[in-house]
Every structure is written in C-alpha cells, then in structure tokens.
Amino acid sequence: MLLQTQIWLNEMDKKISGLAKKFQSPDFYSNIQTEGSSYKLLPFNFERVKGDYLLTNEVGEYVRLKEEELTAFVHQRLDTSSKSYAALKSRHFLYEAGEESPIDLLSLKLRTKHSVYRQFTSLHIFVVSLRCDYSCPYCQVSRKKEAASEYDMDEATALRSLDFVFRTPSEYIKIEFQGGEPLLNWEMIKFIVIEAEKINKIEGRNLAFVIATNLTLVNDEILEFCYQHNILVSTSLDGPSEIHDRNRPRPGKDGHEIVRRNIEKVRSRLGPDKISALMTTSELSLSSSNEIIDEYLDAGFNGIFLRPLSPYGFAIKTHQIEKYDFERFFEFYKESLGYIFKINESGVTFTEEYTSLILRKIFQSYPTGYVDLQSPAGAGLSAIVFNYDGDVYASDESRMLAEMEDKRFKLGNILTDSYETIFLESGLLDVIENSLTDSMPGCYQCAYKPFCGSDPVYHYATQKDFVGHKAFSSFCVKTKSIVNYLLDIMENDPVRRNILQSWI
Amino acid sequence: MIKLYSKECRFYNWEESPEPIILSVTENPHLPRVLAKKYAIVLDNVNDYPEDILSGYAAILSRQSIQDVRLSKFISLDPEFSYIKNGDVIRINAYANEIRVLFRVDSDHNSLLVTERCNSFCLMCSQPPRNVDDSYLIKDACDAIKCMPRSATSLGITGGEPTLLDDGFLEIVQAASSYLPETYLHILTNGRSFSDRANSRALKRIKHPNLMLGIPLYSDLSEQHDFIVQAKNAFEETIKGILNLRRDGVRVELRVVIHKQTYSRLPDLARFIARNLAFVEHVAFMGLELTGFTKANFKALWIDPHDYRNELDQACRILQASRVKTMIYNHQLCLLSEYSREFSVNSISDWKNEYLEKCTPCMRKNECGGFFSTGFSLTKTSDFIKPFMELEKMIPVKEIC
Structure with missing residues (x-):
C-alpha cells in the first residue's frame, strides 16, 4: 500500500495545476472574466478613519479601503482579483451580472434587523x-x-x-x-x-x-x-x-x-x-x-x-x-x-x-x-x-x-x-x-x-x-x-x- | 473496514434468473410461516434445524459452509459477512451472486445510495457520479425502508444528487416518514433543486417529523464555489435553495469540505454564514477523504490539516460569536487548535473508520475524529500526527468562575 501511494504521489507531482483533465480551471467560473461584464454597486456609506475609509452597508457589514481603492471601486475599475474586491463581494457591497442571491440575502438581513418592530x-x-x-x-x-x-x-x-x-x-x-x-x-x-x-x-x-x-x-x-x-x-x-x-x-x-x-x-x-x-x-x-x-x-x-x-x-x-x-x-x-x-x-x-x-x-x-x-x-x-x-x-x-x-x-x-x-x-x-x-x-x-x-x-x-x-x-x-x-x-x-x- | 458488499457468497438451489430481493434478517427459526416468508434467516449451523422449518423462510443464510446442500434458496455467507444479524436488511441478487448490506442494526451510520447521477462534479467527490439509469434504486430504497426496524435511530440518504430523482426522491422521503417516523432522516444534497420553490414546498408537504438536509457550501464567493463543484450558477442555486427550505421550515446543515482551494477563506466563509445563514441548524467543517476524484486532483486539493488549523480556529470563533452551532468532522484531534478541539465530532462512518499504528498509545482516541480507511486516506496523512500521552490537566475556565 505504501509503495502504491508513493507511485501515485509521483504521478500527481507531474501534473502542473494538480487538476485532472476533465476539470475546468477557476477562470471558467468567473462571471467577470468570462462575460467581460462589470460589477454593480449596492448601497453603502463611508467615512474617513485614520487615513483609510470605513465603508458600511445598510445592515452593518463593513470593509476598510484605501482611498485609491474606494475611488476605483465606485468607478467600477477595482481589480476583481484583489482581496478588497472579494471582501466587498462577500459582504454585499456589490453584485455581478446575473447574480440574484446578493439582493435576496441583503433584503433578508434588512428584514431581520428590523424584525423587532414586528x-x-x-x-x-x-x-x-x-x-x-x-x-x-x-x-x-x-x-x-x-x-x-x-x-x-x-x-x-x-x-x-x-x-x-x-x-x-x-x-x-x-x-x-x-x-x-x-x-x-x-x-x-x-x-x-x-x-x-x-x-x-x-x-x-x-x-x-x-x-x-x-x-x-x-x-x-x-x-x-x-x-x-x-x-x-x-x-x-x-x-x-x-x-x-x-x-x-x-x-x-x-x-x-x-x-x-x-x-x-x-x-x-x-x-x-x-x-x-x-x-x-x-x-x-x-x-x-x-x-x-x-x-x-x-x-x-x-x-x-x-x-x-x-x-x-x-x-x-x-x-x-x-x-x-x-x-x-x-x-x-x-x-x-x-x-x-x-x-x-x-x-x-x-x-x-x-x-x-x-x-x-x-x-x-x-x-x-x-x-x-x-x-x-x-x-x-x-x-x-x-x-x-x-x-x-x-x-x-x-x-x-x-x-x-x-x-x-x-x-x-x-x-x-x-x-x-x-x-x-x-x-x-x-x-x-x-x-x-x-x-x-x-x-x-x-x-x-x-x-x-x-x-x-x-x-x-x-x-x-x-x-x-x-x-x-x-x-x-x-x-x-x-x-x-x-x-x-x-x-x-x-x-x-x-x-x-x-x-x- | 467493514465489508458491505460481496460477491464471495455461494448460492445454492435458487431458481434460474430471480429478481433481486430485499429482506429483513432474522435469527429466530421459530417464526410463524406467514411471517417467515418475509425474512432471510441467518444461522451458524443449519443442520441444527429440521428442513421443513427452514424452508418457510425467503432465504437461508449460513455462517458456516456445509456439504451437500439440499435446502432451496440457500446461501453460504462470505466469512466477512458473519456479522449479519437479527434486524439487518440485505439485498440479495442471486442472479449475479451478490449480497449488499443495506442496513446494520448495530450502526448509527446507515445510509442508502439512491442514485449515482449528479448535476455537480465536485473536485473532491468521494463517490464520482455516473450518468446511468439507476431508477431501480428508488424502489429498492423504499423496499429497504419498509424492512428496517422502526427503532432505527438514524438513516442517511446519499447519492449522486438524490433530488434528481424528482418524484422518486419524494417517494423515498415519504416512505421514511410513513414507515420510520421516529428515525432521524439525513439527506445529502447540493440543494440546487430547491431553488425552485415548488420543490421545497413539496418536501415540506411530506411533513417528515425529523428531517435534515446536509448541503455543501464551499465558499462565500460564487466563482470559487462554482469552481469547486464544477458547475456554473451552482452557488446562486444553492443559496436560493437554502432560503426556500428556510421559508418552508425544512432544517438545513451546512457542510464545508476543507482543502487547498477552500482553507484560506474559511474565516470569510464563516463570517458570510454568520451574517446571512445564521438560521441553519449547524455548520460542519469536514476533512478530505482521499478517495474518488480527490485522488485524481490530489495536488490541487491536499493540504496538511496542521497548516490550516489557524483558519479553522478563527472560523469556529466567528460562528460561535453568532451562536451558530459548529462541528468539525473527519479531523484528527491532535491537528486541531486547542480551542477548536471542543467542536470535533467522531463522524466517520463506523465501517470505514480506522487509526494509525502510532495512535495506539493516544489517551484521547475516543474523542478523536479518526481516519478514513478508504482510498489513500490511511497512507497519506498529516506530518503532525502526535498521540496525546497524558490527559491535559487544564481546568476549564467555566469552573474558575
């Protein structure tokens, strides 16, 4: 069994991406890269804090950005492979073409936040x-x-x-x-x-x-x-x-x-x-x-x-x-x-x-x-x-x-x-x-x-x-x-x- | 590893080409004939009983092989099947000389595979999908459920993607609901079918009294999740599915398999779940099983669990802060941070759970998640496995207060 594992590990090392042939690469699944479309902004407020910017959305999620990132973000020029982009996407400051779940989840969170009035x-x-x-x-x-x-x-x-x-x-x-x-x-x-x-x-x-x-x-x-x-x-x-x-x-x-x-x-x-x-x-x-x-x-x-x-x-x-x-x-x-x-x-x-x-x-x-x-x-x-x-x-x-x-x-x-x-x-x-x-x-x-x-x-x-x-x-x-x-x-x-x- | 399927049994005196049959097993040779015909009887030595008593059973299983078999529907069991006992459920395919154990009364890890077809193609799938017509499995599953003892504590439904069976899927859940109302039913699904509200409503209408869907979510970013399950729009469908199930009051467990493609965003994923999906029953972080597609994609997937213990630790803390119940499956206790150890659950199905030789002296083996015995899971392990040699003498903080 050990020898078998070793042979198989050696085989694996020869593969470049590590993915077997029948699988698609990550790029294939990116909305931005495959369709060339841009992202759209969701509502947010921002304030300058200690040289950076604090951004918050309607339900209290936040992201911190550098000034140049904020500028690029609002002009839809932010590098979509950057960490900040990922944070903004994950926390619903933006959504991509064809996506409905960000709006669904954002409205769910807003309803939850205000559920106390029910x-x-x-x-x-x-x-x-x-x-x-x-x-x-x-x-x-x-x-x-x-x-x-x-x-x-x-x-x-x-x-x-x-x-x-x-x-x-x-x-x-x-x-x-x-x-x-x-x-x-x-x-x-x-x-x-x-x-x-x-x-x-x-x-x-x-x-x-x-x-x-x-x-x-x-x-x-x-x-x-x-x-x-x-x-x-x-x-x-x-x-x-x-x-x-x-x-x-x-x-x-x-x-x-x-x-x-x-x-x-x-x-x-x-x-x-x-x-x-x-x-x-x-x-x-x-x-x-x-x-x-x-x-x-x-x-x-x-x-x-x-x-x-x-x-x-x-x-x-x-x-x-x-x-x-x-x-x-x-x-x-x-x-x-x-x-x-x-x-x-x-x-x-x-x-x-x-x-x-x-x-x-x-x-x-x-x-x-x-x-x-x-x-x-x-x-x-x-x-x-x-x-x-x-x-x-x-x-x-x-x-x-x-x-x-x-x-x-x-x-x-x-x-x-x-x-x-x-x-x-x-x-x-x-x-x-x-x-x-x-x-x-x-x-x-x-x-x-x-x-x-x-x-x-x-x-x-x-x-x-x-x-x-x-x-x-x-x-x-x-x-x-x-x-x-x-x-x-x-x-x-x-x-x-x-x-x-x-x-x- | 416990064998659940064998072609090593010897079949005697079966008719030419019988249909496969699913039977409950009994060890009682004195059943009234009217009941006996519904059971397979398993005995150590069939010679102890008169032939006319045994001939009333639907199948006769012998743990010992015997010479000169005159009994009809007789099977001499594979020695590895000698564990089969009263209350188990088996499927006998005499035509192909096969026996499959569908339910073991002594196990908490019984599950029924209901289809091999899937609409995802996950990089680390342990049960690679096959596009075959296996719709006969629907009837098999329903028959097996009818044979199971009502006292069964839990039953899993797995695939492939069970919901691809459409009405067949609902039939199976209905069978479980009707025949095993006290049994916890756990269904592994990618949840995508439930993006259509009609499907979550249909499931709700069955009103299964103790149902849970285990749904995988691998990333907070749609493109990463879609890449891992190799299906465009899967993230969208899964999220919509989870929300629809929530609307219809169906309980959901989220499952996160950790590997090289997912570990770095674990805290982000935890934050996403805490914010958006905190209503789920619990979140299970799962270790990689080195079998199926994981073997083919090994280099893209393998990371020593020791190297992601900080990310996992943080993810647990974030979920705890939002009161989301958290569990860690399939992980060896010695690879987890001290904080995250309390979430570790021994979850590997008993039939495929093993330990390494160096684990023998470990004092905390009974708390440990253990190892899969499938594929290469036992030969390619973390470099940091280290037995606990003495029980830690830490006083829990709660006691100090």
Missing part, C-alpha cells in the same frame, strides 16, 4: 412609586421623599394600565417595576403581578417581570413572592463603598453594605441568573475604573454595564452632568476595558455589556432589542411607561424629562385616554418620524448609521429639538468613538479579538 411594544414600565429612601445627587427621575405617599400608584391606575399592556400584539410582555424605589409600594407590585397573571391565563403571552430596586427593603416575604412568580431583580451598584455611598447617599450611609449583603440574599433564594446590577458613572467613578470592576467581580457578577449619566433630573439640577464630558467618559471606558481584557486573559470570562451590544450590532444580523440604539427610536414602539399618576410616556427618559416640568413626551393619561388616542393622536408618530436615521440630516449618510440610532428624547433634552445638530451631539460621538475603538481591536489585536468575540 412585535411592537414589549417593555412596559410601571412607576409604582416616585418615593425613595436614597438621595442620590445624580437621580435622573427626581425622586420624592419617603413619606410623600401621594407619589404612589393606586389600584385603579394599575388595572387600567394592565388593560393597556395586553393591547400590545407582542408575544413577549415584560413588566418592569421602577421608581423611585418600587419596593416602597410593595403591595401594588404584588397586586399588579397577580392581576397580570390572571389576564395572562387567557392571553397566553410570554410574560416576565423585573423589579429595579436598591434592595434596602428586600426581605424573605418579598423574595418568596419573587421566587414563586419568577420575578427578576435589577439593582444599582456603583463600586466600592467610597464611591457607592458618595454617589448614592442614604440615611445611615450604609447603602453599599446593604446592597452587597442583599445581592447575596437575592441570589441565595432566586438563583444566580435572577439578579443583575447597573452602575452609573459619576465624576468620582472616572478615576476608579479598576476598583469598580473589582467590586463587580467580588460581588459575583460576570459582567458590567459602563453607563454614563443621562441629561435628566437631578443630574441636571445638581450640575452632576456638567462635571465630565464624553471625552472624559471615553477615557474611563478605555481604561476599564483595558482592565477587563486583563481579567479575561487570566482565564476569567468577564463582559462589558455595552461593548457586547455594539459588537452584536457590528457582527450579527439579529436586532439587539436595545431601545436606545434603534431607528426608528424605541419610544412607544418597543417600550412604554405608566407613571404613578396615570400619565403615559414614550420612554423612561420621557418621564424623567416630565419630572423636570417638561411634558413634551407625555402621550396622555391612562384614566382618560384610549389606546388609540395615546398611540395615534399624542404626537408620538411625529416623534418617531423624527427618529428615522435613514432620513435624518447628519445620519442618513453616516457610516456608523447601522450601529447607531437616534434618540429624540435625548436630543430634545440637550438641544431642544427632536433631531438636533449631530455635530454637537454626544450621542453621535459616543457611537463613533466606541465603534472605531472596537474595530481597531478586531482588526489589529488577535488576542483581544478572541476575547471580544467571546462576548458577542
């Missing part, structure tokens, strides 16, 4: 109380003092809101309890959960509950109820006590100790996947990236969401928001990521959630469901807010703005307005129309469009205009800077690329 509203936020035991200077919802019971939701409002919730055609319904501190109105949470489950016996939707709480009031009875009704818990953890307790003061100054103890308490009753934490970046946080991340590791989390302050509520009133700009946050973000990479390199998987979200937008066709980066905006379409007083808002940010006496995004009141009025006659459609990046100045031709969105509430809050001037928009700078930073790693750093890929 479901319509899925996230329903119930502000069951605006009262809070904390007094955070950065509070974005402008909380009320603990004793002020007129800021609680009542049963009539809750029931009317639930009727509204089940009007959504969405198969998935998530009800999120927010505040203030929602556990200050625990009886109302229980009432809503039980009533929602009653309705759902007939509706049969995929129903889920979340409580966003500072955990101070968590006790065995609450946890038992959460366990029986499969309720998730989301809390706030800003870092070690030096940071957490200064960002989030409460009487007794023991917020950090309470939250850490109660995270474990929740975990021990509900299980490891039922609790998550969010951090808010204050000026104090900016110089302590490693300590904050260590705090999350120590508290048993395998990821963190690095979240800058939003321009609402006390964050504006107490001038917290002015204490740092995006540039400073971006430095903090990069420092944090550097440390997180080291943690991953040591063999421990730890994720930065915002990064993971952006990566999913860059490398997958599926929608992320993250309402802040959507076009059109998720306002009303993906999420809606029922305030304690029955007012309905298009998003969490809208009610934050309303607590600052600007009710521009109030859609109506649950006790007096119908579902139809709230969606069709409230001005919501106008807001949504003004959030379509495909038709918005500064966005429609932007190379970062597929990774971004346009938040009309944010731009209204910062520039008093739904659209805003994108050159002055931090929202815009944030997406661009982070995408560039991540693409740079994906292309030039194989070790960190593997880490980023594992987060997607």
